[in-house]
Amino acid sequence: MKSEMARLAIVAMSLCFSNGFKHQFQCLSPNSKLRTNVCLGIRPRMAMSTRIEPSSPFLSKINSVFKFNIERANQKSQLFRITNEARFLFLAAMVGLLTGTSVSLFKLGTDLVKNVLYSSTLLGGLSPAVSMIVVPLIPLLGALIVVGVRKLMPNKSFGPGLGGLVAEVENGASFSFLRAIGKAISAVFTLGTGNSLGPEGPAVEIGVASSRLVCFNRELATERRRMLLLAGSAAGVAAGFNAPIAGVFFSLEIIGDSFSRGSTFNKSSVASTLLCASISAIVARIGLKAEHALRPAPYIILNPLSELPLFLGLGMISGLVAVTFKFFMEKSKEFFKKSEGLPNWSKPMVGSLITGVVGIQLPQILFFGYEMMDNLLANTSEYGLFKLAQLCIVKAMVTAICFGSGLVGGTFAPSLFLGATAGAFYQKVLIILSSLPVLSFFTTISAAPAYAMVGAAAVLAAVYRAPLTSTLLLFELTKDYDIVLPLMASAGVASLMMELFQKVKAQPEESSDNVLPPIGYIEMGMSSSAKRKPIMNSLTADKALLPNVLVVHSKEKIDQTADLLYRFKQDVGVVVDGDVEVGKERLVSVEDLVENGGIEIKGIVSLVDLLKATENGGGDAETVGEICSTEFLSIRDSESLLTAAEKLETSGFRYIPVLRTEDSEKCIGLVCQWSIRTAVRLREAMIAFQK
DSSP: OHHHHHHHHHHHHHHHTSOSOEEEEEEEOTTTOOEEEEEEEOOGGGOOOOOBOOOOHHHHHHHHHHHHHHHHHHHHHHHHHHHHHHHHHHHHHHHHHHHHHHHHHHHHHHHHHHHHHTOHHHHTTSOHHHHHHHHHHHHHHHHHHHHHHHHHSGGGSOOOOHHHHHHHHHHTOOOOHHHHHHHHHHHHHHHHTTOSOBSHHHHHHHHHHHHHHHHTTOOOOHHHHHHHHHHHHHHHHHHHHTOHHHHHHHIIIIIGGGSOBTBOOOHHHHHHHHHHHHHHHHHHHHHHOOSOSSOOOOOOOSOTTTTHHHHHHHHHHHHHHHHHHHHHHHHHHHHHHHOTTSOGGGHHHHHHHHHHHHHHHOGGGSOBTBHHHHHHHHTGGGSOHHHHHHHHHHHHHHHHHHHHHTOOOBSHHHHHHHHHHHHHHHHHHHHHHTTSGGGTTOOOOOOHHHHHHHHHHHHHHHHHTOHHHHHHHHHHHHOOGGGHHHHHHHHHHHHHHHHHHOOOOOOOOTTOTTSSOOTTOOOTTSOHHHHTHHHHHHSBGGGGOOSEEEEEETTSBHHHHHHHHHHTTOSEEEEEOTTSOOOSOOEEEHHHHHHTTOEEOOEEEEHHHHHHHHHTTOGGGSBHHHHSBOSOOOEETTSBHHHHHHHHHHHOOSOEEEEOSSOTTEEEEEEOHHHHHHHHHHHHHHHHHHO
């Protein structure tokens, strides 16, 4: 007996030092009778659980060796976790450093192009007649460079936009460094020549490209790559505005929501995003030698509470401006896409030429950094109602033309400009109306810069569906608590207005090729489920049925049902009435259910229902028919997956039975969020392959 235990102990000691999978070996101390879990490096096939009885001092020695190896294994495991997290944070710091440097070079390059082409040395000696000809040609020069750079890119394309880059990371697509460099250079000349777009979109894409460059040729899990992408996007906003807090909220509120469900935001993700945004902002501050990209004008909000209803009205106006801006952008993209008479290389030239011609009469709509907007905020009294309305409408139209024609830039800065002009216009209207008896109780109305800044953030919140980001951005720029309350109210109302106007207009046919947006184009600020609404409308519920359904008799006991769930690895089953015969095959395939015309069900029972019944002391005394959910939502097999998804989301249920349209009492299967996502992604893949 002693020799057998000795051999067993020696074998266990050798396994402690071997490499492989972890397993628990239970050892009993002869003195304390204390169970000890020993991590053994054995393979799953050799898995065992052995209880060693105390019989000799030799076993005590073996136990002490076991304990020593346990401590060493725990220390190594903890050290590995710490080292792994430290390496990940180091990668996040590298992303922040690279993004801050790249965004600084990007902005310095844009300023250099602007200062050279619009310098007094070049344009100062020209007569007014010659200037009328030369100035429109400067934005055209930027379009020519964009067209030339695009021809050098793979497939003569800059690839997907910001949302498409997020989709590439999710799908594990390869990273093209050449496209990232080419797109950044094109953005430099697009913005440096004055075309009506903004630098923040390219700055965020630079941050995303930096994260993908750091991840290049590294063995990182997809979840880690997602975290670094979030950190890179935050770093782009932080460097662009020198606002790291707003950058963090931008990544979590906009980029993070663009991921498919299943992505997690844990402490590592938040820590890496904070670190990356902070380093990027510091590097950009050193490189650009500026505190903030946008410098708000001095203002005083006289009474935030009493003016709160007025700021709610500003939120409605900002929402309408954002909706109009979105409408212009969609129509512009549609126009240039359907313009078969225009070659692709000529479309950016058309957009830049229109920008240059309009810029002769309204130079404020050209992009000259944030200097024009700073001047607008500081001198709103110089602009009348007509001028402010004209700037708002024309800026929205010209930006949409530049965006749709294929010029490279973002809509962050134009959104702020539109909101600032709308806010200043709204304040001037309030001043006029305050003399009326209806508004006589509003004795104090703040100055125009306050309304202009709140309007800028509210339009930004509506366009990107990011009220928290816009609120934090303005608070970080102004450092004023008084503006937070009116800003939150305006941003919330504006975002709600946008949601109300962004309903699905029509249900596309299943065979339509337009059920998905163009490949690479995904609108930022829209959740992953909202992006897939068109295709969810095109699929019916019977296309997302779970492959198998567990059938449970209503008279079965709880422990028997629990055994069925455990045996077939299911967490839900359909309950049939006592009069229905249940065969031996409890796990029925969907094909068999559909072929047999479905099965009449009484209710649904889940693992949660069984646990609740057990906790209440029911035990074997209760049958499944007494505890199952008899009042459940259902859906017809001809209804759309969008309807099924909305029912799942609003009801809180995990599963919904699918009933036959011909016979509403017969169930042909179950759908859940997972099955719906799988069906939609399969349909997306099929459409992509067909294209």
